[in-house]
Amino acid sequence: MADYTKPLPVLPLKTSVLFPHQMLPLVVGRPNSIAAVEAALATEDKTVAIFSQLQDETEDPRGEDLFTVGTLAVIRKMVRNDEMIQIVVQGIERVRWQEEVTATPYLTALVNPIPTPEDWDTNEEALHREILTIASQILSHINPQAQSALQQMIGQVESPIHQVYVLSSLISLKIEDEQRLLAAATQHEALELMHEFLVHELRVLEVRKKISEQAQSELSREQRDYVLRKQLRAIQAELGEENPEQADVAELRRRVEEADLPESIRKEVDRELARMERLPSAAPDYQITRSYLELVVELPWKRTTSDQLDLLHARDILDRDHFGLEKVKARIIEHLAVMKLNASARSPILCFVGPPGVGKTSLGKSIAAALGREFVRESLGGLSDEAELRGHRRTYIGAMPGRIIQAMRRAGVRNPVIMLDEIDKLGRDFRGDPAAALLEILDPAQNNQFRDNYLNLPFDLSQVFFIATANTLDTIPRPLLDRIEVLEVTGYSDDEKFRIARQYLLPRQLLDVGLTSEQLALTDAALMKLIRGYTRESGVRSLERTIGSVCRKAATAFASGRTDTLTIDAADIEPMLGHERYRLQDLRKKIEPGVAAGLAWTPVGGEVLYVEAVLLPESKELALTGQLGDVMKESARTAQSFVRSRWAELSLEKQALQCGVHIHVPAGATPKDGPSAGVTMATALASLYSHQPVRRDVAMTGEITLSGLVLPVGGIREKVLAAHRAGMKLIILPKANEPDLDELPEGVRDELQFVFAENVEEVVAAAIPTLTPHLQP
């Protein structure tokens, strides 16, 4: 048939391979290819050699751009169409590229026919059958309806290799794979390739089917839900019921109407409501919007309580709940007076600072009661996240308003008393500084426009009466301290404690255990013993516990059948509670030279501290022990230098001055710091160098300078109370601290003798009278 001795026009094929016996419609557009087709059409037998391109992109391929095995084809039909020729070609037989003859105007080449392989055995037979089985499975996946027709079509093809060619056109193969199939040298090779391709294709189809089935089942479940929901809505409409979402929105709308919101807030709320109406209840935003709107509606935008402005009544309430605390009570009454004259006055922001158990928190409650306001307490202890105070933005999952807005919601009015408890125990870490948020909340100039992140609407906090509490001011940041009015709530003296126990603690504990004052009585001596022997504190918390324990012991007696009055005297305490826990052993019976009593301030009240010093004859050093801080160590050096420099005035032994000194401050395990032990150290050293003991009933405090001046120190009230408790008679204080004595209870002040010193000489003169007779006044 074809004349292989002459060059044939070559038609390069992109993206596909023509197999022998296959009919393939082609659109020819490339000028070279058109020329090749024209040339083939001009021959009497219409033959053309078709080779696939190695690369799709090659525009004018030459021999080296084509696969070497191609197909001889006859052009069966053709039609011209603008610049293109559409043809139908039929593959005749496989040919191998021999050599290129011309490249222009079209590619021609000499090709050799490849004979159809004839190998056939049981192996090939088995492969062939397997291929047909897999093919039929594939066909059932692709198109179950057309399966039988296609199978019939394949069945009509007699030769196995031609069946393979047919199958290759039914499954999608890469051009490289098709070409491998075309170039297969034996039937066996072609069958094996086909088998491999079919198995792969089957696997892909199975996975595809699984995926599409899954997608379909998911889709159908959603569709089912949708249809059911639609029907539910139709039924509800028929019954004249609202659907749950509409009911929610309607309920919220009703509450908005009732809430009497300010105009600007109302606008925002209406917008949110409109948005909510359009949301399906399953949308996550629905619940978020709903809880947001509930918050906005519940917040007290305009509601207030009217203040109780009767000064006498307020005073009664304050006195009823708390003993003493004159300064604080006076401040509250002052504020009431201001409110009476100017109703729009800003509420003050107070901070109570004092040791634990003195009644700071309960004082807040009384203030609220005295003013007739709502009371909300927020404990800030350990809070370290700024967002806790100011809220999270609503975009976050689980977002909540901050503590302040929550407190306002609980209060239900916009002028409550909010107590910010333990403000000195705010944490601070990488999440931000809650103290910084407090700056805005507590600033009267800014807090009428407080913006919570969650609420995202300005809220007026200016009518809120803020009360903060703290044990110490040291950990409160300066800018925060600057905005608040600090009121010190100091510790109680024994006498005050006694009266508090009589008036408040005992009646309360009796009530708790169910006894009356007729059944149980405590003598004054017994109560004093409880205060002095069983508690040591600035507040009254553990005193109340101790009284409670006595009451419970008594209650046991009554429950066991006792009927007559039980009177407890001092002597009865020890059998009930065991030995005294604290003794007045602070006051040492005998004092060695080199020992002096100082006074220290701690967050739980005052303390008597002894400074002990000894000479180290073999050494020059100054040893300091007792967990002393840097300031205290420096204060010890200053004291030593000062005393040494004044050896003559103080008539000290010059020999002793050459020795080293060891200063120790018990108790050794408690860290101590601060400059206020300066005078004590100087006195102890003067006593040590002169070998004259200090008066045993004298205690002192004050900072010293190198030139011997005595500077004022803090915590005088606590220190003096501690000295009084310890049984001291004479207290030496810096001259500048004299006004602080006003804070002392009169009973204490009258029992003590005070020396106000301006320089160390005066201190030493008062403390060691034997040393410096010439200095005695």
Add this chain to the structure above:
Amino acid sequence: MKHEVRRILQSFFNEATEPYGATCWCPSADIYRAQTRWLVKFDLAGVRPEDLQLRTEGRRLVVSGVRRDFAILEQQQAYSMEISYNRFERAVELPLDLASAQIETDYRDGMLLVVITPTA
């Protein structure tokens, strides 16, 4: 353009009933029966008589050959082509043994006429 494509695809699928049957085209055939004879007519226009072969295989009558295109006009160029060229083959099966039958052929107006007269 669309119409053209559809036409080509259609023609492709018409032939797709037997697209891999052979590597050649297949002329149409009519079979007539008379009292004692059979007439088989093949549509073989444009085939030169010398390019035609006729053979019998038992009951099958097989005609094969080549249709060659030829130029009439100078510098002619195909504008559209529907007639198949190159090799063809067609077999028809008749209910009689052809080996013993008498076969006459005639080529008239582009048709190959085969008259078969059974001898028995």
